[in-house]
Amino acid sequence: MNASTSDTTLAPAPTVGHYRIDPVRTTSAVLHPASIRPRCDLGHRQAARIRCQRYQALSATVHAVLDAARFHTGYQRTPDGWKFAERLRGQIPRHHAAGGLSAWVYSRIRTGFSDQDTRTKEDAMKIFVAGATGALGSRLVTLLASRGHTVVGTTRTPSKADSLRAAGATPVVLDALDRDAVIEAVTSAEPDVVVHQLTALTGFTDFRKFDEGFAATNRLRTEGTDHLLEGIRRLPVRRIVAQSYAGAGFFARTGGLIKTEDDPFDPDPPAAIRRPAEAIKYLERAVLEAEGIHGTVLRYGGFYGPGTSLGKGGVFLEAVRRRLFPTVADGAGVWSFIHIDDAATATLAAIESGRTGVYNIVDDDPAPVAEWLPALAAAIGAKPPRRVPAWLARLLVGEQGVVMMNESRGASNAKAKRELGWQPAYPSWRSGFHVRLGTAATRAA
Numbered sequence: 001m002n003a004s005t006s007d008t009t010l011a012p013a014p015t016v017g018h019y020r021i022d023p024v025r026t027t028s029a030v031l032h033p034a035s036i037r038p039r040c041d042l043g044h045r046q047a048a049r050i051r052c053q054r055y056q057a058l059s060a061t062v063h064a065v066l067d068a069a070r071f072h073t074g075y076q077r078t079p080d081g082w083k084f085a086e087r088l089r090g091q092i093p094r095h096h097a098a099g100g101l102s103a104w105v106y107s108r109i110r111t112g113f114s115d116q117d118t119r120t121k122e123d124a125m126k127i128f129v130a131g132a133t134g135a136l137g138s139r140l141v142t143l144l145a146s147r148g149h150t151v152v153g154t155t156r157t158p159s160k161a162d163s164l165r166a167a168g169a170t171p172v173v174l175d176a177l178d179r180d181a182v183i184e185a186v187t188s189a190e191p192d193v194v195v196h197q198l199t200a201l202t203g204f205t206d207f208r209k210f211d212e213g214f215a216a217t218n219r220l221r222t223e224g225t226d227h228l229l230e231g232i233r234r235l236p237v238r239r240i241v242a243q244s245y246a247g248a249g250f251f252a253r254t255g256g257l258i259k260t261e262d263d264p265f266d267p268d269p270p271a272a273i274r275r276p277a278e279a280i281k282y283l284e285r286a287v288l289e290a291e292g293i294h295g296t297v298l299r300y301g302g303f304y305g306p307g308t309s310l311g312k313g314g315v316f317l318e319a320v321r322r323r324l325f326p327t328v329a330d331g332a333g334v335w336s337f338i339h340i341d342d343a344a345t346a347t348l349a350a351i352e353s354g355r356t357g358v359y360n361i362v363d364d365d366p367a368p369v370a371e372w373l374p375a376l377a378a379a380i381g382a383k384p385p386r387r388v389p390a391w392l393a394r395l396l397v398g399e400q401g402v403v404m405m406n407e408s409r410g411a412s413n414a415k416a417k418r419e420l421g422w423q424p425a426y427p428s429w430r431s432g433f434h435v436r437l438g439t440a441a442t443r444a445a
């Protein structure tokens with residue numbers, strides 16, 4: 001079911017947006033402390049801050065590279081030195097292991113620390129991230145700050161202000177449903193770009209109450225979007241990049257299994273998905289058709305990785321571990337995934353490229369439930385998922401559960417790769433699940 005067969009090769013075009021980077025020279029430069037320097041002629045304090053952020057990011061990267069290398073080679077540190085862990089041998093397809101690792105290392109280097117970075121001080125932007133503490137918002141803030149952008153990040157929760165500050169953003173405590181407060185926050189920040197990452201999905205676990213679980217998010221996608229747009233209309237530079245969805249359950253259930261940005265959403269979704277789907281369509285229309293505003297819509301696939309429901313301790317990952325996430329009927333529904341760090345680098349690429357329009361932000365490997373769910377269970381050392389017939393699933397989780405597991409469609413990332421110059425570091429969930437969620441990741445943690 002691979003949409004692309006090239007997910008094992010190192011990305012040939014070393015660019016992010018319009019910045020060209022030489023991976024070989026960058027690799028050696030990156031490992032030298034002298035390379036941790038700001039990319040342009042900035043003031044002393046700002047330069048020191050950037051140097052510090054880059055050092056922290058570099059240190060995290062080096063550790064992550066070692067973790068991944070340890071997993072892929074099968075060697076582990078023991079009291080007697082480095083030993084080959086026999087039980088890792090043969091657990092992952094070699095081509096995925098090699099491709100996943102090299103692409104991932106390359107992407108880490110590409111997005112953060114290049115000596116070849118040709119941007120100037122004038123390229124740095126002021127970016128207002130609405131929803132800066134969410135699964136994606138928090139990764140994005142760190143990435144934007146590490147690129148030298150000035151970030152203003154919002155949260156509803158005063159106690160999260162310090163963590164936003166530590167990540168490199170100026171915190172703003174804000175209820176996105178308060179129109180006047182949003183307009184005031186946006187206009188006083190005067191950003192070059194507003195990034196809309198507002199959702200309220202923490203705690204959403206019950207597929208039977210899908211509509212209820214999405215009610216607050218629906219409001220953020222309708223009223224919240226309107227409030228941000230009202231603020232942006234008062235700015236000299238008017239640009240918004242907003243979160244939409246290309247995961248399971250929203251594309252039309254007819255025609256091909258892999259959908260592009262031109263393919264329609266489901267015109268007749270199950271009742272419980274209707275309002276969430278309407279809210280998503282509302283957001284997309286509002287952002288793309290707002291007069292005088294440059295709008296970009298990023299339709300992310302299903303998130304996995306830190307802070308997500310398919311991350312360490314996440315509700316759906318735990319459900320898979322406990323065999324509470326079954327395959328329904330023959331599991332023919334196709335899902336598209338994206339690692340949360342790849343979602344962040346795609347968002348960065350969209351912001352810096354200045355492109356408008358709709359982009360699917362997914363990996364290269366849309367796959368049916370019958371394929372990815374047992375692979376996920378195996379990666380985390382769980383027993384294979386149970387299988388339930390459609391009639392029973394309908395009783396247990398409702399029609400929307402059956403549709404998502406059995407009829408959903410995946411998405412193509414060709415446009416995002418072509419126009420944003422973006423490559424996912426995890427081109428396939430096959431390597432991503434193993435490296436970031438699997439037993440090796442747990443041991444390394």
Ligand SMILES: NC(=O)c1ccc[n+]([C@@H]2O[C@H](COP(=O)([O-])OP(=O)(O)OC[C@H]3O[C@@H](n4cnc5c(N)ncnc54)[C@H](OP(=O)(O)O)[C@@H]3O)[C@@H](O)[C@H]2O)c1
Pocket residue numbers: 130131132133134135136137154155156157160174175176177197198199200201202203220245247300301302303307308309310314
């Ligand atoms: N494509 C996908 O698969 C996808 C997309 C979205 C979410 N999810 C999943 O949903 C779960 C939760 O998502 P999440 O981590 O992004 O957290 P979340 O609870 O959905 O919150 C996201 C952001 O929105 C903010 N927010 C929520 N309501 C707000 C309001 N009324 N006014 C202002 N800000 C508000 C939150 O601020 P606070 O700091 O106040 O909480 C936070 O910064 C995760 O497991 C994630 O993986 C998946």
